[in-house]
Amino acid sequence: MYYKEVNIEKRGEMTAFLKKHLKYHTANSWNNSTSYANNIKLYNIDKPPDISDDIWWQMFELAQWQEKLSDLLEEFGRRHNWLWQAGINGRSGGYIILYRGGIRESGYKSYCTHCGQKNYQVAAEGQVGICGRCEAKARVNFKQTHMQVFTWSGREIDMCENFRNWSLTELRERVELVQNFDKLSDEIAAKYISLCRNYRITEEEILVPKTIKVLEPIGG
Ligand SMILES: [Zn+2]
Incomplete structure (x- = not known):
């Protein structure tokens, strides 16, 4: 204790x-x-x-x-x-x-509804911006000031x-x-x-997607 x-x-x-x-x-x-x-x-x-x-x-x-x-x-x-x-x-x-720590404004103004990426730019009034990461046209403004927890x-x-x-x-x-x-x-x-x-611990096999190089004949 x-x-x-x-x-x-x-x-x-x-x-x-x-x-x-x-x-x-x-x-x-x-x-x-x-x-x-x-x-x-x-x-x-x-x-x-x-x-x-x-x-x-x-x-x-x-x-x-x-x-x-x-x-x-x-x-x-x-x-x-x-x-x-x-x-x-x-x-x-x-x-x-x-x-010790606190909470303060993060400075982020908008975020991508597709991938979640946050952005410091404001999306133009009434418009949806382009996401800098996934390039989806899905970046919208935060409705409230976005806050962030910080730790000293x-x-x-x-x-x-x-x-x-x-x-x-x-x-x-x-x-x-x-x-x-x-x-x-x-x-x-x-x-x-x-x-x-x-609980008891059991093992589980998972499939991990992997990129591999293959040969492809030229011209088919
Ligand atoms: Zn995105």
């Missing part, structure tokens, strides 16, 4: 919780900035005895798990209006990190903070945020365990 109770009536307890919380590099180790983190490496999570080793170590690489994981991370960002986001960092994705992925959070000048309200907000982040880490572990418990 990552989540811990904290007494929000006690300044010392809140400060100790924030200062002692695991922190990890937000980007590469050489940029030397860290933020709140949890170690979600598989060996750090208690594997329930009814789950086999095989599935425990293989599930991690499956696309279905990666999708579930990104859904959970996205949900956290959305709940915090993208001002706070959770992401994965570390070799083999072993750490979940708390990031290198920025440190409370790395050397001593919290001395923080008000109680500020401290409580930060504790609550980090607790939510810890709850997310618990949800991720629980989701992983439930996937391992309810």
Whole structure:
């Protein structure tokens, strides 16, 4: 369990919780900035005895798990209006990190209804533009200003903070945020365990279309 109770009536307890919380590099180790983190490496999570080793170590690489994981991370960002986001960092994705971010205008004015390509140009009033990628005459303007989520992925959070000048309200907000982040880490572990418990991995052959060179007689 990552989540811990904290007494929000006690300044010392809140400060100790924030200062002692695991922190990890937000980007590469050489940029030397860290933020709140949890170690979600598989060996750090208690594997329930009814789950086999095989599935425990293989599930991690499956696309279905990666999708579930990104859904959970996205949900956290959305709940915090993208001002706070959770992401994965570390070799083999072993750490979940708390990031700052936000949402801003992307600058895109139109998009192709055929292939989805976005474009900075406005399609002329009442007209459909040509798509720069697939060349379909299908480029239309966005009805609302197109927004984009951004992440300050290198920025440190409370790395050397001593919290001395923080008000109680500020401290409580930060504790609550980090607790939510810890709850997310618990949800991720629980989701992983439930996937391992309810599915088995089977192999499936897929056909991959491939372009090959062939000889064709000249003149037929
Ligand atoms: Zn297109």
